Amino acid sequence: MKILFLDQSGKLGGAELCLVDIAKPYGKNALVGLFADGDFRKLLEENKIPVDILTNQVIKVRKNSSFFQALGSLKQLTPLIFKVVQRAQNYDLIYANTQKALVVGALASFLSRRPLVYHLHDILSTEHFSQTNLRVAVTLINRFASLVIANSQASKIAFLQAGGKPNLIEVVYNGFDPQNYLTNELDTQKLRQNLGLEDKFIIGHFSRLSQWKGQHILIDALDKCPQNVVAILVGDALFGEHEYVKYLHQKVIKLGLENRVKFLGFRTDIPQLMTMCDLVAHTSIAPEPFGRVIVEGMLCGKPVIAANSGGAMELVEDGINGFLVTPEEPQELAQVINNCVQESAKIANIANNARITASERFDVKTINQQIQQLLKSLVIDNKHLQKRM
Ligand code: UDP
Ligand code: GLC
Numbered sequence: 001m002k003i004l005f006l007d008q009s010g011k012l013g014g015a016e017l018c019l020v021d022i023a024k025p026y027g028k029n030a031l032v033g034l035f036a037d038g039d040f041r042k043l044l045e046e047n048k049i050p051v052d053i054l055t056n057q058v059i060k061v062r063k064n065s066s067f068f069q070a071l072g073s074l075k076q077l078t079p080l081i082f083k084v085v086q087r088a089q090n091y092d093l094i095y096a097n098t099q100k101a102l103v104v105g106a107l108a109s110f111l112s113r114r115p116l117v118y119h120l121h122d123i124l125s126t127e128h129f130s131q132t133n134l135r136v137a138v139t140l141i142n143r144f145a146s147l148v149i150a151n152s153q154a155s156k157i158a159f160l161q162a163g164g165k166p167n168l169i170e171v172v173y174n175g176f177d178p179q180n181y182l183t184n185e186l187d188t189q190k191l192r193q194n195l196g197l198e199d200k201f202i203i204g205h206f207s208r209l210s211q212w213k214g215q216h217i218l219i220d221a222l223d224k225c226p227q228n229v230v231a232i233l234v235g236d237a238l239f240g241e242h243e244y245v246k247y248l249h250q251k252v253i254k255l256g257l258e259n260r261v262k263f264l265g266f267r268t269d270i271p272q273l274m275t276m277c278d279l280v281a282h283t284s285i286a287p288e289p290f291g292r293v294i295v296e297g298m299l300c301g302k303p304v305i306a307a308n309s310g311g312a313m314e315l316v317e318d319g320i321n322g323f324l325v326t327p328e329e330p331q332e333l334a335q336v337i338n339n340c341v342q343e344s345a346k347i348a349n350i351a352n353n354a355r356i357t358a359s360e361r362f363d364v365k366t367i368n369q370q371i372q373q374l375l376k377s378l379v380i381d382n383k384h385l386q387k388r389m
Pocket of ligand 2 (some may be wrong): 013014121122151288289290292293
């Protein structure tokens with residue numbers, strides 16, 4: 001089976017990291033077409049996945065664009081759509097991984113008569129998107145997609161509530177290789193030393209810096225924790241959220257937490273950094289579609305505290321393999337952190353349960369088999385259809 005994957009981003013977000021794991025088994029039978037160059041291209045190349053930068057033009061539609069802005073961008077997309085139609089001749093299906101890839105992929109799938117798969121990594125609600133974007137996405141999916149793979153039940157439910165066709169959608173969680181999260185004790189000790197955090201209780205927050213990821217909630221909670229509790233914020237403003245970054249820095253200064261909050265920027269040594277932490281916090285203030293960082297924290301054998309909303313509720317069982325707290329409640333978050341600081345034996349048990357359940361539920365080999373099965377039946381159906389025409 002030959003697959004043409006499409007993704008609008010050159011950057012390393014969760015959807016892109018997920019795509020690397022899905023495309024890898026297909027090797028030379030895959031091509032990932034990107035609408036921007038960047039670190040994502042490099043990572044695909046390192047994994048020996050063929051990649052093609054299909055355009056260098058910035059596509060101007062945003063998550064909150066109006067109808068006319070969306071219409072204007074369609075004109076800009078025409079050459080890109082034709083390029084995809086051309087590439088698609090050598091592939092059995094088109095697999096769109098992001099919303100702009102869906103727009104291009106939908107029209108290209110129609111013109112090239114290749115089935116369209118859409119991997120839905122988003123919660124299609126007005127908390128995340130403008131009404132126009134929602135309407136465009138759902139209309140295109142219902143009209144052109146043969147299969148939608150949702151990254152969680154939460155994303156599936158939002159799709160159905162937005163008017164998506166129920167017979168199109170299947171839930172497949174992100175997959176992970178548990179081996180990648182087993183790290184060397186010495187490396188993590190060194191990391192602690194280098195950061196000057198040997199005798200601290202470290203909370204790790206691993207998300208791009210963006211208002212809805214809620215780093216400010218963790219800073220507010222930290223202010224209510226004992227002095228030896230510190231936080232590392234790992235991640236960068238991937239999509240131009242510079243005002244928010246400025247706000248976070250100002251907040252840290254205002255609360256006098258300069259020595260207790262470290263901004264580490266974007267890092268590629270996530271398993272090592274997570275293992276170095278005593279606890280991983282997830283604080284999104286809008287429902288998280290899936291939440292890779294939650295699973296990664298569990299695979300590192302760390303207690304994870306997650307905001308009780310969206311996909312996080314499917315990943316964590318409160319008090320059994322992690323903790324769930326009300327979103328946007330720093331007081332409650334601080335209380336759970338403080339309990340963890342005090343009850344190390346109990347939380348070690350919970351963290352151990354987390355590692356076991358996460359390794360079983362999210363093993364990349366099983367997840368990839370599920371996806372392969374779904375794609376195979378689509379390709380077979382499409383070949384029958386084409387023979388009859
Ligand atoms: N991540 C990373 N470096 C960083 C911060 C995050 O590689 O500095 C990774 C993180 O390990 C996770 C992904 O980025 O795999 C973020 O995915 P998630 O689903 O948590 O959130 P998204 O950003 O996709 O909404
Ligand atoms: C998106 C979502 C995130 C999810 C990731 C992988 O980026 O925001 O919650 O984990 O895709 O599916």
